[in-house]
Amino acid sequence: MQLWSSPEWLTLNQGCLLWWPDAFAGEADYWLAQLSRDIPWQQHRLTMFGREVNEPRLSCWMGEWAYRYSGRERAPVPWHPLVKAMAERLESICGQPFDGVLLNLYRNGNDSMGWHADDEPELGRNPTIASVSLGATRRFLLRHHSGEQQELWLEHGSLLVMAGEMQHHWRHALPKMVRTQGVRINLTFRRSARQA
Ligand SMILES: O=C(O)CCC(=O)C(=O)O
Numbered sequence: 001m002q003l004w005s006s007p008e009w010l011t012l013n014q015g016c017l018l019w020w021p022d023a024f025a026g027e028a029d030y031w032l033a034q035l036s037r038d039i040p041w042q043q044h045r046l047t048m049f050g051r052e053v054n055e056p057r058l059s060c061w062m063g064e065w066a067y068r069y070s071g072r073e074r075a076p077v078p079w080h081p082l083v084k085a086m087a088e089r090l091e092s093i094c095g096q097p098f099d100g101v102l103l104n105l106y107r108n109g110n111d112s113m114g115w116h117a118d119d120e121p122e123l124g125r126n127p128t129i130a131s132v133s134l135g136a137t138r139r140f141l142l143r144h145h146s147g148e149q150q151e152l153w154l155e156h157g158s159l160l161v162m163a164g165e166m167q168h169h170w171r172h173a174l175p176k177m178v179r180t181q182g183v184r185i186n187l188t189f190r191r192s193a194r195q196a
């Protein structure tokens with residue numbers, strides 16, 4: 001049995017992923033407790049079939065620039081020192097700095113994220129997006145435009161980095177898992193191409 005893993009590159013058709021299931025196993029409990037307590041979680045609205053509804057999760061945009069996605073602009077909240085320290089750890093793993101992070105709080109298995117690509121112009125052409133998961137394990141789906149699908153289970157303390165041309169050819173989603181009781185926090189660290 002393998003007790004401790006190291007990062008592994010997964011090469012996909014037109015994209016690549018760095019997958020490290022227990023990257024932050026030692027810190028994950030502390031991070032989950034601190035972030036659950038300290039982050040100013042917000043309920044945002046989205047437009048679906050012409051109607052305004054609550055997003056099925058809470059979120060918070062943090063960092064150094066305003067982010068325009070899903071047709072809305074989000075002003076950032078200032079860095080939380082713990083999240084800033086996480087960004088620095090990720091910089092040493094990924095070899096590039098991160099100056100913004102979207103935090104999502106999935107309160108239970110009814111919370112989710114629909115199919116999308118992280119392809120906003122602010123992120124530049126082939127963005128590297130580093131995703132840290134804390135709390136309940138959830139299923140993460142990737143779908144290539146040819147229809148090919150991949151699945152990963154994002155565990156407490158895991159790191160998934162999406163890199164290369166992925167965001168042009170693949171979309172991803174976090175489907176509902178109604179039997180999941182626990183809370184999950186996910187942080188996707190990003191870099192603004194405009195300020196680079
Ligand atoms: O919660 C996740 O693992 C996915 C989050 C995501 O795709 C995003 O924030 O863009």
Ligand SMILES: [Fe+2]
Pocket residue numbers: 116117118172188
């Ligand atoms: Fe995403």
